[in-house]
Amino acid sequence: MLLQVDPIDSFSGTFRVPSSKPETQRAILTGTLAEGTSRIYNDLRCDETETMKNACRAFGAKIAERDGFLEIQGVGRSQSHIRRVIQSRGSGLVFRVVTALASVQRTPVVVTGDATLRNRVMEPLLQALRALGADIESIVGANKAPVVNWGRGLRGGTCRLPGDISSQFITAILFAAPLAEGPVEIEVTGEVYSPSYVRQTLASLTAAGIKVAASEDLRHYQVEPSSYQAQDVTTREDYTSASYLLAAAALFPGRTVLRRVYGDSMQGESAIVPILRRLGVSLAFDRAGSSLTVDNPPGSLRGAFEVDARDCPNIVPTLAALGAYVRGSLRVTGGRLTRFHKAPRIEAMAAELTRAGVDIEVLYDDGVPDGFEVRGAGTYPGGVTLSSWGDHRIFMSLFVAGLRMRSANRFSGSEDVRLSFPTFLEEFAGAGVRATAVEEENASTEAVG
Ligand SMILES: O=C(O)C1=C[C@@H](OP(=O)(O)O)[C@@H](O)[C@H](O)C1
Numbered sequence: 332m333l334l335q336v337d338p339i340d341s342f343s344g345t346f347r348v349p350s351s352k353p354e355t356q357r358a359i360l361t362g363t364l365a366e367g368t369s370r371i372y373n374d375l376r377c378d379e380t381e382t383m384k385n386a387c388r389a390f391g392a393k394i395a396e397r398d399g400f401l402e403i404q405g406v407g408r409s410q411s412h413i414r415r416v417i418q419s420r421g422s423g424l425v426f427r428v429v430t431a432l433a434s435v436q437r438t439p440v441v442v443t444g445d446a447t448l449r450n451r452v453m454e455p456l457l458q459a460l461r462a463l464g465a466d467i468e469s470i471v472g473a474n475k476a477p478v479v480n481w482g483r484g485l486r487g488g489t490c491r492l493p494g495d496i497s498s499q500f501i502t503a504i505l506f507a508a509p510l511a512e513g514p515v516e517i518e519v520t521g522e523v524y525s526p527s528y529v530r531q532t533l534a535s536l537t538a539a540g541i542k543v544a545a546s547e548d549l550r551h552y553q554v555e556p557s558s559y560q561a562q563d564v565t566t567r568e569d570y571t572s573a574s575y576l577l578a579a580a581a582l583f584p585g586r587t588v589l590r591r592v593y594g595d596s597m598q599g600e601s602a603i604v605p606i607l608r609r610l611g612v613s614l615a616f617d618r619a620g621s622s623l624t625v626d627n628p629p630g631s632l633r634g635a636f637e638v639d640a641r642d643c644p645n646i647v648p649t650l651a652a653l654g655a656y657v658r659g660s661l662r663v664t665g666g667r668l669t670r671f672h673k674a675p676r677i678e679a680m681a682a683e684l685t686r687a688g689v690d691i692e693v694l695y696d697d698g699v700p701d702g703f704e705v706r707g708a709g710t711y712p713g714g715v716t717l718s719s720w721g722d723h724r725i726f727m728s729l730f731v732a733g734l735r736m737r738s739a740n741r742f743s744g745s746e747d748v749r750l751s752f753p754t755f756l757e758e759f760a761g762a763g764v765r766a767t768a769v770e771e772e773n774a775s776t777e778a779v780g
């Protein structure tokens with residue numbers, strides 16, 4: 332099935348921004364690891380938070396979905412009811428954290444995932460867990476998922492991790508470290524990419540009462556054996572999800588209001604707000620009203636702009652879509668980590684936008700795709716079929732890029748919005764975007780959204 336999306340000539344209205352996926356996933360973890368009842372208000376309900384809930388239920392947590400909040404009966408240190416096979420589907424965060432947590436167990440546990448997940452890099456995490464005493468093996472070899480953890484427990488000690496593959500390795504060890512027999516030290520080699528995600532992890536742990544110390548540059552950590560405390564957490568807006576609505580608002584002159592936006596986020600992707608301001612778009616937070624108003628004057632998106640994406644990896648595809656309409660150039664660097672995400676995101680966006688006639692060039696650093704330069708235009712012919720490369724963020728970014736083309740485009744992967752932004756098509760339908768499901772051979776059509 333492909334989704335055919337008609338272009339629009341204006342974008343305005345009021346939209347609802349989903350809650351944060353990383354914040355919800357972290358709060359599910361701390362609630363599970365604490366003894367007693369924790370509540371997560373304004374939690375995000377989507378496939379990847381569902382995957383986290385199911386994985387945590389495998390550890391014995393009781394998680395109930397109430398109206399507007401989750402209620403979690405945590406398991407504390409005694410994770411005695413563990414299921415022997417834990418499914419992380421396509422979620423890198425779930426696989427990595429659950430693999431680390433399973434290392435604490437005294438019974439064998441298999442952690443597995445879908446085909447995308449089984450392709451992702453896991454070796455540095457497995458090596459670090461082995462250095463801390465875990466007896467962990469990749470079932471198919473190559474140190475990838477699925478893995479079996481033989482249940483020898485986690486002793487503690489010192490481990491080393493690279494900083495330029497995924498911040499989730501650091502996050503995974505940090506979540507498991509308080510449950511090890513002794514103190515855990517983590518040393519990171521090289522620069523830490525995606526530091527805001529590590530800071531979100533440190534904030535979650537500290538709020539849950541964990542004794543963790545981190546150096547200023549996030550390259551050294553010390554965690555003492557300690558217990559997670561139950562707490563109530565309120566999650567805020569997700570800036571990666573907001574970036575698609577904001578980018579669409581930046582493509583058309585006019586006013587757009589995003590609701591359920593609270594400001595003061597720890598998410599690196601909140602950089603989308605200052606980036607758009609630099610591009611000439613006016614954005615004003617109304618904290619009392621929990622909203623963000625976007626006023627896009629005619630003549631924005633003109634000039635030569637540079638963005639360092641080292642701390643906002645998930646908006647790299649959104650920036651490529653936006654760049655397609657920057658009259659001048661948008662140069663993005665520091666996105667090297669995205670080659671290890673669900674798809675190699677820089678190559679994916681460059682290939683698909685090139686197919687649509689966009690002038691985009693991949694920028695390499697040390698031989699790996701690290702960013703791109705887009706020299707945008709006012710519009711493009713459209714009428715092409717674009718692939719999501721099996722990645723929800725590529726679909727959502729290409730969808731936005733297509734809105735200002737002259738003819739409808741067709742996209743694969745629309746069903747994957749359920750991973751992080753289940754109401755994506757409804758929100759865009761609210762702006763008058765017409766999306767129709769079509770067979771690959773254009774045999775029949777069916778309205779969506
Ligand atoms: O900890 C997290 O919740 C995440 C960390 C980041 O991973 P990388 O450091 O691999 O980019 C981010 O891209 C991912 O979407 C979510």
Ligand SMILES: C=C(OP(=O)(O)O)C(=O)O
Binds near residue numbers: 422424425645672751
């Ligand atoms: C990369 C993502 O998630 P994860 O790494 O957890 O699979 C994402 O949400 O785009």
